Amino acid sequence: MLNPVIIALLIVASLDTLMLLIAAGFALRILRHWDIQSGSELQIRLEQQTYLIATLVGFAFITELLSLLLFVYNADALSSQFVGAMCATGVLNVNPWGWPTLISKIIVFFFAALWLALNFIDRQAEDYPLVRIKYGLLLLIAPLMLSVWSFQLKYFLGLNPAVITSCCGSLFSADARGIAAEVSSLTPRTGMLLFYVGGIAVMISGLWYLRKQRTALIFGMCSIGAFITAIIGIVSFVALYIYAHPHHHCPFCILKSGHDFKGYWLYLPLFSATALAISSSAVAVTQRIPSLRTQAKKTARKFGWLALLLYGIFYLLSSWMVLTSNLTLENLWL
């Protein structure tokens, strides 16, 4: 099962892994020998390497985002080749590595975003106060990327067309077992409640933080929570309205042209908002470092407002999709 897309995805993942491992190697040296006070040639070389590391991580971030899109899109396109698969869900189900690949890709994306934000803010202070945290984090991202790479390799090598898979219809149904089934066995009402509670929580914590300049960490946690509840909400509530079908729970079919690519309009703001909110909260925490006080405050606020704007777009758009749908569910408002 080696079609060109899969080869491309494997190549990109291998290159990204390689680059992040190189970056991690530099990071180790930096952690060992970094001394900003020194003017030695070693220190100057290390500083020059920080530029390379930042470029490598930035590059990996962009290509991982693109390959995340390509991965899902390709899974969708492959669905015709597997008996029982109608969309990406079925294709991801072909073997046990599909979902771990997707989830780890998402996690790497958020971590890379966080790293880039920290790197950005760190370089605003003359003493580079976050060097240790930053390169420590990088040592965490590199193995993560390695696991993405190995999951994806196992997944693609294990794509056997003879496997009869089950698709969104059965995976996201109340009768099945597993997380996906439990998520979709939630009544649309619970889904809706979770969806909006998460939304309200993140908006309020965000506004609270932006007004009071405190509790940034709560904002960050709410944003992670909101991401999860938003996905649950999409599966058990919003999707039903987009498909205009009371039992079609699927987070991928909404990406198809048959549904006007509505999924992209939801996922892009949601992902960017979450990445920005996490970064904002992390940057805000660094305000405690004296040399970063003003810059961190400014940057965190900027990220925070942008995140709230994107959250607003996400929740408004999904509400609009629900309201303009042809579907009316009974018992929703009970």
Add this chain to the structure above:
Amino acid sequence: MNTHLLHLENVTKTFNQGRPNEYSALRGISLDIPAYQATCIIGPSGSGKTTLLSTIACLARPTAGRIYLREKPISNLPENFLAKIRRSTFGFIFQRFNLISGLTVLENIVLPAYPLGLPQHKLLQRAFALLDQFDLKNRAEHRVEWLSGGEAQRTAICRALINDPAIVIADEPSANLDSALTAELLEIFTQLRAAGKTLLITSHDPIIHEAAAIDMRVEMRDGEVRSIA
């Protein structure tokens, strides 16, 4: 208030550290450079004057020792901050001018202001004011390869002044210049000094360092300051 713009404390610069070809270009230099004056660093080649100049001008970090700019320590700043100081505080006139060929006079002049991210019209406004002042207006769109020696010299000076630096650095400015151009250059130095710039020049050309425009002469030998006059 200390009138010393730049203050050097025991500055050392060692190349090829820990290797057999290790050598020290600067050996513990302590020096004060006053504001609004023209200082000339004199010495034979290999005496470390160019290294001293690039260390002061944030082109390279000292291996040890401290440098203060307006009492702020700048010797151990990371590169992005050094670059910021370099473009806001220093203007550079190099040996042979080092204009970038293939670009026009105007493009060469705005290069130092490029990373500031200024809006286009502001940038051009500044550039044209300088071009006007140095009588280069009708040359703005010419490629720098086609300039006469004097025009190239004035272009280099415009480029040094675009970010309105407090300190103008000139490294062996009179090398490869005929006496007419050297005179013109000295004239411009005098004007700059009168306009409130601090000048920092290296030269082993007596026409420069014995000129009336120079207030202070620092003589270097073997990486050490021999005398200050």
Add this chain to the structure above:
Amino acid sequence: MASLLRRKGKNLSLLLVYTLLVFLLASVLLYTQALRKEATLVLANSPEIIVQRLVAGRHAFIPAQYLKQLGDVRGVTYTQGRLWGYYYDPVVKANYTLMATGNKGLAVHEIAIGAGIARTRQLTVGDYLSLRNARGAPETLRVKEILYPDSELLSADLMLLNPESWRQFFAVPQAVYTDLTLAVRNPAEINKVAEKIVQRLPDTRPILKSEILRSYDAVFSWREGLVSLLLSVALLAFVIFAWDKASGLSAEERREIGILKAIGWETSDVLRMKLWEGAIVSLTAFLSGYLLAYAHIFFTSAALLTPILKGWAVLYPEFHVIPYIDYLQVATLFFFTVVPYAVATLIPIWKAAITDPDEVMR
């Protein structure tokens, strides 16, 4: 930006090689994609099982009563007999596929023809076409309709007649068909059904849709694999070339970067400039390569590839590809060309960007 233009010579050769690479890759991808698409279109409507009768290993007409027997096989939902045959038209030296259909409402001596026939014989609706029938006598047929389906491949040489006319034309008795087609309810049972058919009617041969698909796929994959292998060697060579170009920094360039850094540029400014330069080269090469390939495949029908890849084209003598952009494919191509290029140049670019600013003073 201007610095890009200044080193025109250097960047031009890179741009040319880059564009050529994208062009080749895109051509192969577009071509195989188009072929696959045609094949799927052809096969999409084809029945799950076709049953032919073999007499001494030669294809023969199949008796109509077999229809009934096949319909009794458990799992078969639908059976139909087909009547079709080739006709060689000496006027244009081409084969037509004459097929009988009951759906078009064609009267005796009325036909529906594919666009390909209409073009070569210059026919429009209402015109008459004369063909020599099985008895050698000319038979005049009136064109009732011209077929314009999704894919011309399906129907370029197709001529539809009503079943009665067809039998008359080819002088085929009532009780036989060319072959029979079956629909099966459950896809998982197809093999079982095929087995039962052979047991029940030993003189028949069932042909499964999946077998046809698989043989197509095997042909495609094998060729594609071979070509991809060649192209990946080319890609590797290109990556090395790009690396070399990017790292071969002339003294002139080093001096320029030194000047820029001395007058206040930072490593990241230089990095940004160089990355922009790379992005512009990449995008230009990518777009022009892709557009060239697109024109090559769809407007010249792959004039350059056909001689090399003739094996595919023989399957379909009248091959016209339909212009079609597949975004997944564009994305793949992008990942195949731009990403390796970017990776190959990242480290050389960084090496250039960290040039010491005091370089100019030395």
